Amino acid sequence: MEFSALALVAIGLLLAAWTGVAAWMMIAASAKARRAEAARKAARRLGRMVEEAPAVPLTVRADGRIEAPERLAHWLGLDKVPAYLSELSGGEGKGLSPPQLEQLSELVRRTQKTAAPFRMSMTVPGSQRALALRGSLADPQVSPSGAAMVWIFDFTESERELTDLRLEAARARDDFAALVGLIEAAPMPMWFRGDDYRLRLVNGAYVASVGASSADAVVENQIELIEPVDGVSAEQIAVQAASRRMPIERVVSATIDGARRTLRVTDLPLIGAGVAGYAVDIEEMEEQAREFRAFREAQRSMLDQLSVGVAQFDQERRLTFANQPFRRIFSLPHGAVSEHASFEQVLLSARDHGRTPEVRDFPAWRAEHSEWFLSDNTHEEAWPLRDGTHLRIVAQPMPDGGLVLIAEDRTEQLSLSATRDTLLRTRTATFDNLYEALAVFSPGGSLELWNRGFASAWGLDAELLDTHPAAERLLQAIAPNLANPQEAEAIGQVVRSATLDRQRRGGQVVMEDERVLQYAGVPLPDGNGMLTVLDVTDSRKAEDALRERNRALEEADAVMTRFLANMSYEFRTPLTSIAGFAEMLASGLGGELPEQAKGYAQDILTSVERLTEQVENVLDLSQSEAGLMPLSKEKVDLMPFVTQIVHKREQAITDGGLTVNLRRARGLEVQADPRQLRRALSQLFDNAIAYTPRGGSILVMLGREGGLTQIVISDNGPGMAQDELARALDGLRAAPDGKGLERRQGLGIPLARQLIEAHDGTLEIVSKKGEGTTVTVRLP
Structure with a gap:
């Protein structure tokens, strides 16, 4: 069992190692694939870059x-x-x-x-x-x-550009060579400064101007053409031009060939580096400018003395000058010249002041006259203004595009021309309608001017006068028409005296038709002579008749004088006798009279006194009208003189219930005949008393006005109408049948007027019905 476990562990470890190796191989293969793909992409990118x-x-x-x-x-x-x-x-x-x-x-x-x-x-x-x-x-x-x-x-395009550049470079070298030659041949000094603003190149004119031996000597010694001005040298000016990157131009004085000249110097910064300069001799230009300014000032001063208005406009149509008559004619404002008013503004200002003609469309009229600047011909116009002024306008375009405008006030000339034409027509009409026959002869003796009566007076043919004959030929035509042809020579002498001797002579001639012509030669101011002829046939006959009548009048005047003397004696003697007998009867020399008889005697005395006064008035009035009134003038003090006249009529004033206001002024004296002046004032005062109703008043005022002594007698009586006043002033007039006298309104006022006028005075009567009468006597 233990073996089996170990084997399993070994197998597991082996499988784990195999799995790790497989995983590692997969990872490596994936990395290689990624690198290969990146290489392919890089190859494609590099290939594309090579293509591009x-x-x-x-x-x-x-x-x-x-x-x-x-x-x-x-x-x-x-x-x-x-x-x-x-x-x-x-x-x-x-x-x-x-x-x-x-x-x-x-x-x-x-x-x-x-x-x-x-x-x-x-x-x-x-x-x-x-x-x-x-x-x-x-x-x-x-x-x-x-x-x-x-x-x-x-490099096809680059090659083309290089070719063009080579051509441009060659052309630039040629241009530079030509420019250098041009600069060297230039008549004006020219120079070039480097980056350090020192002279590096000058032309021959510069060398000649500074009097150097060569251009190298100028550059080596840095000989400047322009002297320092206000402590600033030419090199410093070049520095300023370079710093501003703008040319600097100035006018300075420099010594050229030993003489001071005026130069216009320009320092020009170049695009690359350095500053170029050149100097232009403007001495002659400055001299011409000074002469032009002096000429312009003299011209403008002369234009200011003219009576014709003159104005100058520049090429921009701005007013640069206007003399005083032009400003007065167009009523220009004071700042029009200093502010350089435009041509259109001048016309507008003139229109506002009524100094342009009346037009319906003023803008169009102004635009039309602005075309004067573009014309090559002189324009002349007549401008009648609404105030009766007539202007003659002349527009003269100038070569520089400006305009000279001339304005002449011809109002007086036109008026004189019209007056002259009127006088000529009046003279012609006057000559033709004169009773005298007139003819004007030149100093050469030819007939220049005559009227219609000249040909008929001498019996000449009008066609002969149209030929402007000489005096000799004219006298030959006149001689057959004279009663004595030899008298034509006397007429020629009169013409010669008037034209050549400048003496006035005359004469008289009888024509063949028994007309009597009186002629005279009169020298005229223009050197001509005028022969005046007047038919005095009727005048001669009238003169003879007047002589006869004058002798008859002289005889009648003598008869009238004797008649007045006789009448004065014949009137006064019976009246004196009657007055004497009446006074003796009234005094009882013829025995005592009863009361009734005494009253009759007194009435006889009053009537005699009245009749004596009327006789005196008639005789004085007759003598005054005949100019036989004797005056014995002496100095008369008016205040007591008038007071005495008023006091003498105190009883009549009291009986009439009147009031007399006497306004007296002391120190008023006149030269007059006291007796005749007393009679005149008494007549006027008696009329005022007679015609002023009871309760009325009479004003007597003495004074002076306008250097004359004035006596005013005014009443508030019934007054008179104008026809009644006219009859009162007439007094006595001849009867309509011419065989006697007609009494109008009494003799008092006419006699008073005759007596006042005999003293070189005047009598003025102002009367209005129902308002009274005012009599004003003015004596020198």
């Missing part, structure tokens, strides 16, 4: 057999990869050419024997494909039999 690689591997064994992917056959133009290296030349334009194949074979054999690598490039015959070959001895793990490994690269 930019280079194609070519393995050449020692016996000449080759291994390569199908891509190589495609590159070489073969149907498939051959088995041997010698078969790479397929002929008929396929594969390598014999010389290329021979060279490759030689290089491969050398590499197989000596292990020396090689490089080779070729172009596949019949195509543009360029190939680069890199050969070496193959690794023993790749081919242990001493094979050669050749990597073939397709």
Whole structure:
């Protein structure tokens, strides 16, 4: 039994060992399978990478057999990869050419024997494909039999780029050489600074400008063309340009050939490294600019003195200048020039101030006038404004694209032209409608102007005058029409005196038809002479008649003077006698009279006094109208003078129940005849008393107004209508039958007016029905 147990244990151990070994073998086989699968995957990946690689591997064994992917056959133009290296030349334009194949074979054999690598490039015959070959001895793990490994690269595109680069490089060398030659031949100084900002290259103009012997001397001694400005040297400016990576341009002064010149210097940082520079001589340009500025200022100063408005616009249609007349004409705001207002803004501002014509579509009108800047021709327009102003506008395009706008106010010229035309027409009409016959002769003696009456006055043919004949020919035509043809010479002398001697002369001539013509030569301001002719036939007859009538009037005046003197004596003497006899009867010299007889005597005295006064009025009025009123003027103080007149009528004022208000002013004196002035004022005051009803008032006021002494007599009586006032002023008028006198309204007011006017004064009466009458006397 024990044996059996041991055997079982041994069997169990054996089975366990067998199971372990089987398990181990299974695990090992699985690991190998995994490694083989990984190797296959790696091989496939490496093969794919080789297929996608930019280079194609070519393995050449020692016996000449080759291994390569199908891509190589495609590159070489073969149907498939051959088995041997010698078969790479397929002929008929396929594969390598014999010389290329021979060279490759030689290089491969050398590499197989000596292990020396090689490089080779070729172009596949019949195509543009360029190939680069890199050969070496193959690794023993790749081919242990001493094979050669050749990597073939397709650098067709790289070759093309290299070719282009070679061409560009050659072109760049040529351009650089040309640029160097251009820089050297440039008339302006040019230079180049390296990374250290020191001079490395200068041209001939630079050398000549600094007065150096050669460019090498300039570079060696670092001779700068530009002097330091404000402590900053030219090298420091180049450093600033390089740090900013922007060109720096400045205007400085430098000494060139011993003379100070103005230069525009530019320091230009280059793309690679270094800073280039050049200097342009702008001395002449600056001089021209200074001259241009001086010319422009002088021009603008001159334009400001013109009466014509002038404005300048630049190529951007901005206002650059406007003289004072232009600003005044268009009412421009003060900042229009300084703010460079546009052309459209100027027109809009002018329209707002009513300085443009009235148009229906202003934007279209403004756009149309903006086209002036694009035109090559001068434009001229007339602008009538709504305030009656007429402007002449001239637009002159400038070569630089700007515009000069000229505005001339022609209102006065047009007005003068219209006035001139009117005067010419008026003169013609006046000449043609004058009673005088007129003719104007030039200094040369030819007839220039005449009216219609000239031909008829001398009996001439109008067609002759239309030829503007000379004075001699005209006198020959006039002579036959004269009663005495020899008098034509006197007419010629008058014409010559007016035109050449500039003297006024005249004369008179009798025509053959017994008409009497009076002529005169008058020198005119323009150097011409005018011959005036007047038919005085009727005047001569009227003159003779007037002389006869004047003699008759003188005789009548003498008769009237004698009549007035006789009437004064004849009227006054009976009245004086009647008054004397009545006074003697009243005094009782003829015996004592009864009371009734005394009353009659007193009535006779009163009537005589009244009749004497009326006779005096009639005689004074007659003498005044005849201009025979004698005046003896002296200085009269009005205040006591008028007061005396009022006091003398105190009884009449009291009897009429009137009130008199006398407003007096002291120191009023006039030169007058006291007697005649008293009669005039008394007549006016008596009228006021007579026509003022009981309880009424009379105002008498003395004063001065406008340098004249004024006497006002006003009442609140019934007043007069205008027709009644006219009759009162007339006094006495001739009767309608012409055989006597017609009494209108008494002699007081007409006599007072005649007496006041005899003192060089005036009498004014203002009256209204129901409101009273006011009489104003004004004396110098």
